[in-house]
Amino acid sequence: MSIPVVTVGDSREDLVGKLERLHGPVSVVRRCTELAELLAACQSGLARAAVVAQGSEELTASLVDRLSAVGVAVVALTDSTEEMARLQGIGVAAELSGVGAAALAGRIQSAVSQLTGRDPLLRQGDSSGPPDAGRAPESSGGGAVDGAERSGAGKVIAVWGPAGSPGRTMLAVNMAAELAAAGKSVLLVDADSYGASVAAMLGLLDEAAGLAQACRLADQGLLNQEALLRIAAPVVTKTGSFRVLTGITRADRWTELRPAALSLVLSRARQLAEVVVIDTGFCLESDEELSFDTMAPRRNAATLRSLELADMVFAVGAADSIGVPRLVRGLAELESAVPGVSPRVVLNKVRQSAVGRFPERQLRDAWERFGPTVPLSAFLPADPVATDAALLAGSLLLEAAPDSPLRRGIADLVCAPVQRISRSSVFSSTAKRRLKG
Structure with missing residues (x-):
């Protein structure tokens, strides 16, 4: 079963179409025009991953944390290496805009797996449904700081x-x-x-x-x-x-x-x-x-x-x-x-x-x-x-x-x-x- 994905922003290379033609790991369930629409779609339990093709500069740690709280991993595309470093610092899986569809699908699968702690394509029991929008994640820190909370020796x-x-x-x-x-x-x-x-x-x-x-x-x-x-x-x-x-x-x-x-x-x-x-x-x-x-x-x-x-x-x-x-x-x-x-x-x-x-x-x-x-x-x-x-x-x-x-x-x-x-x-x-x- 494929991972439901929502996207925001238009892509010059029709990213959505390329992902759909893979017929495999991901399935685009909605294309949004702005981040507010994407956030609403994710909080409704529609998706398990969000791909931000444009407007990554609007992403913040708090927004990523809200999406992580409803079990949604965030992947963003950017042309700037500095922006990529910033996105990674707030818990976003960042890729360059020219990434291929197959590589992007793999990145989406990896981000979802990291967030949930298991292979997103291997669902068991009642976990096959969409994430509960009102349920907090197991990790108190959320995706925005996953792996960063305990970094440093202080x-x-x-x-x-x-x-x-x-x-x-x-x-x-x-x-x-x-x-x-x-x-x-x-x-x-x-x-x-x-x-x-x-x-x-x-x-x-x-x-x-x-x-x-x-x-x-x-x-x-x-x-x-x-x-x-x-x-x-x-x-x-x-x-x-x-x-x-x-x-x-x-x-x-x-x-x-x-x-x-x-x-x-x-x-x-x-x-x-x-x-x-x-x-x-x-x-x-x-x-x-x-x-x-x-x-x-x-x-x-x-x-x-x-x-x-x-x-x-x-x-x-x-x-x-x-x-x-x-x-x-x-x-x-x-x-x-x-x-x-x-x-x-x-x-x-x-x-x-x-x-x-x-x-x-x-x-x-x-x-x-x-x-x-x-x-x-x-x-x-x-x-x-x-x-x-x-x-x-x-x-x-x-x-x-x-x-x-x-x-x-x-x-x-x-x-x-x-x-x-x-x-x-x-x-x-x-x-x-x-x-x-």
């Missing part, structure tokens, strides 16, 4: 916590500073789509929304390491330096943080830094019930994608009678949203006035009796004097209060496990100097 640390200001940003920012002080090359990413505040905490007068800029370039297939270095703001401390991709400046800009583009940004970040620290949002809702169009942008996609791609997740909650139950419920939601995640649970703002005498013992006993199976990993003491001094100065704990118990707790928390992360073999000393510079 490791990703995501800091997440439930609603209620448990201290996500404070922890992420100071984690990045401690790792930089330990000699690691670090990139801090503010992926909170509700209340991005890394720039404010660091005293950066930034209105550029670095992460949104990076996602925009990545969506167009134009983000490389040099561009990422230009966008990321440097933060220099007495003991080290790191770079920051600042968050969106207004909450209504969340649509700029598309998951396919964010995956590409993190892929580039892995190649550039030994450790990438992400400050995520609190909400894990998938938004499926909030939209009639299941392919619409997702408000929480940036948080979910960051957690999916993270090598290590820190779940932080406030150590009081409100924060602990929120964290317990949040961990259940986290397991449901990102199956298989194994977070390191951190209780922040630990103090006698909220818990009683011997607060750590009280919290551990209560957690073992009533909490989830995930064990507690660390307790961070409440230290309002140190945090207020750092916030007032737009600085970090290692500068504003280097001897504070909170600063020492964060250093012990992050530096010990990260020592097990091997230094990147592909991260050149030149690139490392540029990142720190």
